[in-house]
Amino acid sequence: MASVVALLTDFGTRDGYVAAMKGVILGIAPGLPLVDITHEVTPQDVYGGAFLLGTVVDAFGPDTVFLCVVDPGVGADRSPVAIRTPHGTFVGPDNGLFSYALAAYHPAFDATARPTVPPAVTAVATPSGITARRIANERLLRQPVSATFHGRDIFAPVAAHLAAGRPLAGVGPQVRWLRLFQPPAPLQGREGALLGRVVHVDAYGNLITNLRAAGFPPAFHLTIGGRTIQRLSQAYDYGDALLAISGSSGFVEIAAKGGSAAQRLGVGRWAPVLVRPAPVLPPA
Numbered sequence: 612m613a614s615v616v617a618l619l620t621d622f623g624t625r626d627g628y629v630a631a632m633k634g635v636i637l638g639i640a641p642g643l644p645l646v647d648i649t650h651e652v653t654p655q656d657v658y659g660g661a662f663l664l665g666t667v668v669d670a671f672g673p674d675t676v677f678l679c680v681v682d683p684g685v686g687a688d689r690s691p692v693a694i695r696t697p698h699g700t701f702v703g704p705d706n707g708l709f710s711y712a713l714a715a716y717h718p719a720f721d722a723t724a725r726p727t728v729p730p731a732v733t734a735v736a737t738p739s740g741i742t743a744r745r746i747a748n749e750r751l752l753r754q755p756v757s758a759t760f761h762g763r764d765i766f767a768p769v770a771a772h773l774a775a776g777r778p779l780a781g782v783g784p785q786v787r788w789l790r791l792f793q794p795p796a797p798l799q800g801r802e803g804a805l806l807g808r809v810v811h812v813d814a815y816g817n818l819i820t821n822l823r824a825a826g827f828p829p830a831f832h833l834t835i836g837g838r839t840i841q842r843l844s845q846a847y848d849y850g851d852a853l854l855a856i857s858g859s860s861g862f863v864e865i866a867a868k869g870g871s872a873a874q875r876l877g878v879g880r881w882a883p884v885l886v887r888p889a890p891v892l893p894p895a
Contacts, residue, residue, distance in 0.1 A: 614672045615644045616774050619664055619679045620762065621652035628760070632678070632767040635753055639771035648677075651814075655683040657707050658729055658792075658880075662811045662819075665711025665794075666860040668698055677712070678770040679703035680762040691746040691765050692789070693773060693782045700779070702746075702770040704761070707732035710791045716740050728808060728881045730792035737789050747783030795821050800885075803828060807884040809835075810862070816871025817864045820884050824857040828888035835865055835884045836876030 616636060622628040629650050636643060648667055652660040660681035668677070682689075682704045690705040696716070701709050710730075716738035737743050746752075746765055751772050753764040769782060797807040807822040818835070824843055833840045833855055844854040847866050853875065858864040865884070867875045876882075 614674050615646050616676045616678055616770050617646045617648050617667075617671060618650070619648040619652065619660060619677065619681075620650045621654045621656065621660060621681045622650050622762070623654075624650055628762065631760075631763045632680075635763055635767040636678075636771040636774075639768060640775040643771065643774055646671075652681050655681065657681050657683070657732075659811065661708050661710045661712070661792075662794075664708070665714065668712050671699060673698055675699040676770045676774045677701045677703075678766055679708055680766055681708055682706065682761065685761050686758040689790070690786070691761060691769075692743055692786060693746055693769055693779060694741055694743045694789070695779050696741040700773055702766050702773065704766075705745075705786075705790050707790055707792045709789070711794055713738060713741065713789075713791060714794050728795065730795055732790050732792045734788045735791050737787055742779060743786035743789055744779055744782040745784055745786050748781060751777075751782065797822055797826070803888045805886040807863075807886065809865075809878065809880050809882040809884060812873045812879055815866070816873040816875075817858070817866045818872050818876070818878065818882070819858060819860065819862050819864050822863045822884060822886065823861060824863055827863075827886060830889040832887045832889050833865075833884065834887070835882060836878045838876060840865070841889065 633645055649663060664679055677699055680703055684706055692705040694701040694709060701712060746769050751769050753768050756764040795808050797805045800806050807820045809818045810821045811819040813819060838853055840853060840855045844856050852868050854866055856864050856866055865872045873879055
């Protein structure tokens with residue numbers, strides 16, 4: 612049995628949708644540990660859900676089943692999939708939701724193509740090192756299958772069966788292509804400049820970028836929303852009113868001391884972040 616089933620959805624907690632999924636899981640695999648990653652993904656926000664999933668995968672063991680449902684195309688022609696990787700098994704809609712989680716496997720994106728904002732979800736060859744199956748075995752599903760609640764009737768029971776030890780091959784036919792987007796990477800500009808993007812705004816209003824501190828020049832000017840920051844702070848309560856910090860997810864975040872950087876700057880996801888080298892001043 613898997614160590615845990617970890618759930619991520621945009622269902623919220625006001626309604627009974629999450630409880631219904633958990634009830635189905637526990638009816639198949641009583642006592643299976645369930646962990647809530649989050650159910651507060653912005654409704655139908657596949658990009659946001661993909662990013663949040665990507666930030667937590669490494670915190671779980673490789674026998675984890677990640678049950679993820681952010682599914683604006685429910686009832687349409689997108690496929691339900693189960694994907695086995697060395698870092699865990701992922702169950703959910705094939706709509707780009709697993710893009711960050713699978714980014715380490717280097718799917719066949721065009722490395723020369725200039726990334727779009729927001730990034731385009733395209734069909735790419737299933738990356739080597741992982742196995743993907745389309746969920747097609749009706750004996751694993753909750754019947755009757757609702758056209759609008761695949762989380763309860765398709766994804767939850769399949770996740771439970773896989774967590775209980777059913778082989779992945781029993782889920783359905785192998786998938787040769789997956790729908791993924793290329794997580795936006797910083798662009799190299801002139802004279803050593805880096806152009807990054809805000810890729811997530813957290814509950815505190817911190818602006819999480821796709822920049823990593825290791826790529827910064829020794830001295831720099833970081834510009835976002837018309838404001839400039841010239842150093843990386845060590846903590847959220849240290850430094851100036853507006854600060855940059857290397858966050859726990861490994862990305863540089865823009866934060867406002869005691870407040871919301873998103874509100875203070877009036878910017879959100881996909882906002883540009885420019886990092887330019889600055890002269891290194893000699894010691895005084």
